[in-house]
Amino acid sequence: MSQHKRILVTGGAGFLGSHLCERLVDQGHDVICVDNFFTSQKTNVTHLLDRANFELIRHDITHPLYLEVDEVYNLACPAAPGHYQYNPIKTMKTSVMGSINLLGMAKRCRAKILQASTSEVYGDPEVHPQPESYRGSENTLGPRACYDEGKRAAETLFMDYHRANGVNVRIVRIFNTYGPRMHPFDGRVVSNFIRQALDGVDITVFGDGSQTRSFCYRDDLVEGIIRMMNGPDEFVGPVNIGNPGEFTILELAQKVIAMTGSKSKVVHKPLPADDPTQRQPDITLAREKLGWAPEVKLDEGLAKTIEWFKSVDFADFRAPTPNY
Structure with a gap:
């Protein structure tokens, strides 16, 4: 069959x-x-x-x-x-x-x-x-x-x-x-930070940047x-x-600045309503039932993503909404 x-x-x-x-x-x-x-x-x-x-x-x-x-x-x-x-x-x-x-x-x-x-x-x-x-x-x-x-x-x-x-x-x-083919104007932190760093403009961090995410x-x-x-x-x-490796948003911003060699500065804006302060998966079940666990470290994945962002022209992308 x-x-x-x-x-x-x-x-x-x-x-x-x-x-x-x-x-x-x-x-x-x-x-x-x-x-x-x-x-x-x-x-x-x-x-x-x-x-x-x-x-x-x-x-x-x-x-x-x-x-x-x-x-x-x-x-x-x-x-x-x-x-x-x-x-x-x-x-x-x-x-x-x-x-x-x-x-x-x-x-x-x-x-x-x-x-x-x-x-x-x-x-x-x-x-x-x-x-x-x-x-x-x-x-x-x-x-x-x-x-x-x-x-x-x-x-x-x-x-x-x-x-x-x-x-x-x-x-x-x-x-x-995250990774190559993210829309540059999707409003997510990884795409936002990389696009802003490559453009040399201020990197926007909401709140004090202590909230965590796992990428x-x-x-x-x-x-x-x-x-x-x-x-x-x-x-x-x-x-x-998901990846259980946990990073603060400020750590991510600083990592992107370092990896792109950007002159961008971090600026802080008010935290949006209901924005989660912590996000980290327990992947015990995925390991047990699927034999799955992530293999790509953040630095390796970011390097590939940054290279892709460098290869495209942001002018070719239209922001889907005014809210990005």
């Missing part, structure tokens, strides 16, 4: 989605990339268009989608605060209505389906590091709730389709990820979610996929 599968990747032209598509195409699978190009770049997948086993469709998953597939990776949703807060109702619709549409398709096709959830479901955590058993400390009324609560609702939908309809689901909770290189992340999709059916998750 052929091991080649028909695989749908929603959000497939995004930063992570494009690398996932690339991996799956190289493995010989028939890959359908679906994206509405709100925050993604068509150039992320241009190099795949002449591959016979790759197909690109412009579509918004808040509308029904009718395809015949064996597996679905659902990565579709704006993930940077400036972007998901730009149209918060649409963000919630993407997580909720998009999940319903894709789960319905998976049910009909008897397809396996993976939800790219997020560490944001933990809110501003009171437990550190965060294990999957931690239920979170989330403000349902705040400006980040459209994303955080949308992803939590998506997890609920996935589990209900699994229990009620026997849909073969997987849930991964992705922590901060996972994109290759490690993609490997983790593929392992989860191919893992045992009895393990549906959720499972944390």
Whole structure:
């Protein structure tokens, strides 16, 4: 029996989605990339268009989608605060209505389906590091709730389709990820700091910079979610996929300045509402169930990311929203 599968990747032209598509195409699978190009770049997948086993469709998953597939990776949703807060109702619709549409398709096709959830479901955590058993400390009324609560609702939908309809689901909770093909104007700290450092302008740090994040290189992340999709059916998750190495935002800024040789200075601005003070995954479950752990150290990953940022012209990128 052929091991080649028909695989749908929603959000497939995004930063992570494009690398996932690339991996799956190289493995010989028939890959359908679906994206509405709100925050993604068509150039992320241009190099795949002449591959016979790759197909690109412009579509918004808040509308029904009718395809015949064996597996679905659902990565579709704006993930940077400036972007998901730009149209918060649409963000919630993407997580909720998009999940319903894709789960319905998976049910009909008897397809396996993976939800790219997020560490944001933990809110501003009171437990550190965060294990999957931690239920979170989330403000349902705040400006980040459209994303955080949308992803939590998506997890609920996935589990209900699994229990009620026997849909073969997987849930991964992705922590901060970085690497080549990040949108220079996505508003994330890594892309912001590198772009500002290369432009020689002040690097913006919100608050005093003591808040922490854990940064996972994109290759490690993609490997983790593929392992989860191919893992045992009895393990549906959720499972944390991220790098447990913890750094303060100020440490990251100083590291980027040093590695780019920039003359940029750090300037501080007020901390946004509900910005988590700590973020670090407990990856015990991923180690035990998937045999997965990140391998790329921050300095190595940053060096590759900086080189990519140097290779592109920022003028070729349009900021998806005014909030970056």
